[in-house]
Amino acid sequence: MLEMRPDCERCGVDLPADAPGAFICSFECTYCAACAEALDDRCPNCGGELMDRPTRTGKALADYPAAQERRHRS
Numbered sequence: 001m002l003e004m005r006p007d008c009e010r011c012g013v014d015l016p017a018d019a020p021g022a023f024i025c026s027f028e029c030t031y032c033a034a035c036a037e038a039l040d041d042r043c044p045n046c047g048g049e050l051m052d053r054p055t056r057t058g059k060a061l062a063d064y065p066a067a068q069e070r071r072h073r074s
Contacts, residue, residue: 004066012072
């Protein structure tokens, strides 16, 4: 199951699990759409392709909440 990280690792913008606009690599490094575009859809951590992260809504989100640990490095 995806961790659904709560923020962009590059700029820190909030990325709610129930909203579109997040991009992840196969290691779940997470970026907003603007940062993914600036990175040419390549993860700077592993070099993997950044893809649209699916959303998690309703009962699934209630039963399996998103991660709380923020990953943005100031």
